[in-house]
Amino acid sequence: xxxxxxxxxxxxxxxxxxxxxxxxxxxxxxxxxxxxxxxxxxxxxxxxxxxxxxxxxxxxxxxxxxxxxxxxxxxxxxxxxxxxxxxxxxxxxxxxxxxxxxxxxxxxxxxxxxxxxxxxxxxxxxxxxxxxxxxxxxxxxxxxxxxxxxxxxxxxxxxxxxxxxxxxxxxxxxxxxxxxxxxxxxxxxxxxxxxxxxxxxxxxxxxxxxxxxxxxxxxxxxxxxxxxxxxxxxxxxxxxxxxxxxxxxxxxxxxxxxxxxxxxxxxxxxxxxxxxxxxxxxxxxxxxxxxxxxxxxxxxxxxxxxxxxxxxxxxxxxxxxxxxxxxxxxxxxxxxxxxxxxxxxxxxxxxxxxxxxxxxxxxxxxxxxxxxxxxxxxxxxxxxxxxxxxxxxxxxxxxxxxxxxxxxxxxxxxxxxxxxxxxxxxxxxxxxxxxxxxxxxxxxxxxxxxxxxxxxxxxxxxxxxxxxxxxxxxxxxxxxxxxxxx
Numbered sequence: 205x206x207x208x209x210x211x212x213x214x215x216x217x218x219x220x221x222x223x224x225x226x227x228x229x230x231x232x233x234x235x236x237x238x239x240x241x242x243x244x245x246x247x248x249x250x251x252x253x254x255x256x257x258x259x260x261x262x263x264x265x266x267x268x269x270x271x272x273x274x275x276x277x278x279x280x281x282x283x284x285x286x287x288x289x290x291x292x293x294x295x296x297x298x299x300x301x302x303x304x305x306x307x308x309x310x311x312x313x314x315x316x317x318x319x320x321x322x323x324x325x326x327x328x329x330x331x332x333x334x335x336x337x338x339x340x341x342x343x344x345x346x347x348x349x350x351x352x353x354x355x356x357x358x359x360x361x362x363x364x365x366x367x368x369x370x371x372x373x374x375x376x377x378x379x380x381x382x383x384x385x386x387x388x389x390x391x392x393x394x395x396x397x398x399x400x401x402x403x404x405x406x407x408x409x410x411x412x413x414x415x416x417x418x419x420x421x422x423x424x425x426x427x428x429x430x431x432x433x434x435x436x437x438x439x440x441x442x443x444x445x446x447x448x449x450x451x452x453x454x455x456x457x458x459x460x461x462x463x464x465x466x467x468x469x470x471x472x473x474x475x476x477x478x479x480x481x482x483x484x485x486x487x488x489x490x491x492x493x494x495x496x497x498x499x500x501x502x503x504x505x506x507x508x509x510x511x512x513x514x515x516x517x518x519x520x521x522x523x524x525x526x527x528x529x530x531x532x533x534x535x536x537x538x539x540x541x542x543x544x545x546x547x548x549x550x551x552x553x554x555x556x557x558x559x560x561x562x563x564x565x566x567x568x569x570x571x572x573x574x575x576x577x578x579x580x581x582x583x584x585x586x587x588x589x590x591x592x593x594x595x596x597x598x599x600x601x602x603x604x605x606x607x608x609x610x611x612x613x614x615x616x617x618x619x620x621x622x623x624x625x626x627x628x629x630x631x632x633x634x635x636x637x638x639x640x641x642x643x644x645x646x647x648x649x650x651x652x653x654x655x656x657x658x659x660x661x662x663x664x665x666x667x668x669x670x671x672x673x674x675x676x677x678x679x680x681x682x683x684x685x686x687x688x689x690x
Contacts, residue, residue, distance in 0.1 A: 222682045224621060229332070229632025230677035231293035232286065232654065233589055235339035235383070237269045238641040240299060242276035246314035249305035251341035252351070252392075253644075256399035267647025273639050273657050276318065278664075283325045285655060285664060286638065289674040293332040295588060295634050296322075297339035297383065304367055307343035307360050311367040323375040334634075335372065336380040336439065337365055337422060340388055340399065347400050352388060352411035352418075355494070362421035369429035377434050380511055380588070381422045384441040385415040386465060387534075390541035397535035397645050405543035406490050413494055416472050420502035438473065439511030439588045442466050442576070444568040448521035448551055457520045457548045460485055464542055465518070474580055476504035486544035509631060511588035512576070514616075515560075516553075517568035523549040533562055535645055558612070559593040559650055566615035573623035573630065584629045590616050591636035593643070593650040596667060604656045604667040613669060617682050635673055639664070 237253045257268040275282055286294055300307065302315040323333040338361065346357055365381070382388070391398035394408035423436050443465035447454040463482040471479045477500060483492055516533060529540045532550040542548065553563035569590070576585060592612040596604050617633065624630050640653035648659055654670035657663070676682060 222621070222684055224680045224682070225624065226680070228680060229293050229586070229634075230673075230680075231291050231295055231332075231334065231632060231634040232289070232638040233295035233634040233636050234275070234297070234638050234641065235336075236297045236299035236302070237272070237339070237341045238637075238643070239273045239275040239639055240302075241269065241271040241274045243270050245276065246302070246318070247305055247312040248299065248302040248315060250344040251299070251301045252344055252347045252399035253341050255344050255347075256401055257642075259401070262401060263645055264647040264649050267642065267649075269642045272642045273659075274662050275639070278662060279318075279322050280325065281664065282638065283322070283329060283331070285666065286326075286331055287329040289654070289666075289670060290678045291331060291674075292677070293334050293378075293632065293634070294326055294638070295334040295336060295380070297336040297341075298368055300338060300341055300364055301343040303371075304364050305343065307346040307364065311371065316367075316371040319372060320375070323372060327375065332378065333372075333376050334378045334380065335368070335376045336383050337361075337368060338381065338388075338418075339383040340392075342388075342400075351393075351400060351402075352414050353393060353404075353407040354410075355414055355417070355496075358414045358418035358421055361418040362425045365422035365425040366429060369426050373430045373434065378437070379426055379430070379434060380437045380439050381419045381426075382415060383439045383511075383588075384513060385412065385419070385438075385469060386441055386443075389415055390464070390543075391534055394543060395529075395534065395537040395539045395541040397537050397541075403537070403539035405540075408541070408543055409486060409490055409492075410494050412468050413492075413499070416469060416503045417499055419473065420499075420505050423505040423507075424502070435508035436505075437507050437509050437511050437586070438469075439513055440466070440469055441513040441515075441589075442470070442572060444514070444517045444572040444575075446517055446519050446553075446568075448519060451522070453522035454520070457522045457545075460545045460548055461518065461520050461542065464545060470580075472500055472503040473507075474504075474510075474583065476500050482544075489543055507583070509584040509586050510576070510580070511586050512572070513589035513636075514569045514572060514587070515590065515592070516558075516562035517565050519551040519553045521549050521551065523547045533560070558608075559595050560646075562592075564592070564612055564615070566619040569616050570619040570623050573620070573628045574626065577623075577626075577628045584631050586631050587620060587633040589634060589636040591652050591654075593652045596640075596651045596656055598656065598658070598665060602665070604665055606667045606669045609654075609667070609669040610672050613673060614682065617676065621682055 389411035396403040640651040640657040643650040656665040
């Protein structure tokens, strides 16, 4: 993949610049460990995030996902909220240790029954269930056996995919294998700011390959069990990487980070090979001998669409002194998630930011979509996550006003719509997230939800942005200003 410079594409006069295509999917999204709670109920065993969150000093305020938003017990209420919002799809993940405790052996029927009931309720409301098999909750017993750096974990994942497909294949038409494998590999095994908290650059590269391999094997397993109409995909948090200046050394910094952030996945997944510059950049760490004959063919499976998660761009330069990854937006650690990129510095872009400290820049999403169209023109795209955390609170009237989030969504949906007008095949948009939830290493300190959750009571309060998004989803039209449709 190459860097695409920023551009603005004018809408043809014959197309309403505010209108989304007929049949565009309007959805919202969550992840199992962030919302379900009930971590030891009905046979579920610990995941790496249970272990990580219970390790002192790992998660802000010592928060854990033990209860989260208690979605496991309040899912009927949450489905009713989605129905009120008028979304057409709900992207959620299965908890691997709830479906297959310890990551081996048969499925637990009570765990599968929970997801069967959830999908049935969604379908009754006219909401399409979109299942993600893995959103970071590796069974702890598999991590104890080596985790993602070990090849056997990809085989275990394929077995799990088979169990899920057999249980839900009659209800679920759209399947995603992995969510953001970059985070699983490089934050989990490189910088250690995500579970399992290891800090080994070689293990991170091994994990990236075995996650790729797990995806390929899971697609094979899904297709062996699912009806022919079923769709398979993967979701990547493709970084939009920009150079601080046009100097050659800064452009090379972009190339290095692009290889580690993006092409380590898009290369084998979409082109059938790892990029040569990635192999050269990391040659001092590994000879990549963990890539075995036949692996790339297994990984390079046809996909029905590519899921794209986007929140903010990444700004880099060559390091003039010690390399700095502290402004990469992925959490504080003495260890870098960027193996082989020791001479790259990260910078905070100028302008307004979210509560995460991430720059608000919709142009990055437009540029990213245009880049994907240029490089993979036949691949349909789906925005599987986009949203923002802000410091939300309940006002004296019992309401949550979040104009900054509405402005964020308006800007980014406008970028998606402009990309569609420019010819990008974007099929849908999933707002992250349905609910405020356990935000990984930040605990409950960051609120991404369209629905406010009062954690002590579990009470749900739709924010102003939820009503705004419901109006957009209902009409398929983006208002010409942030306050509402005209």
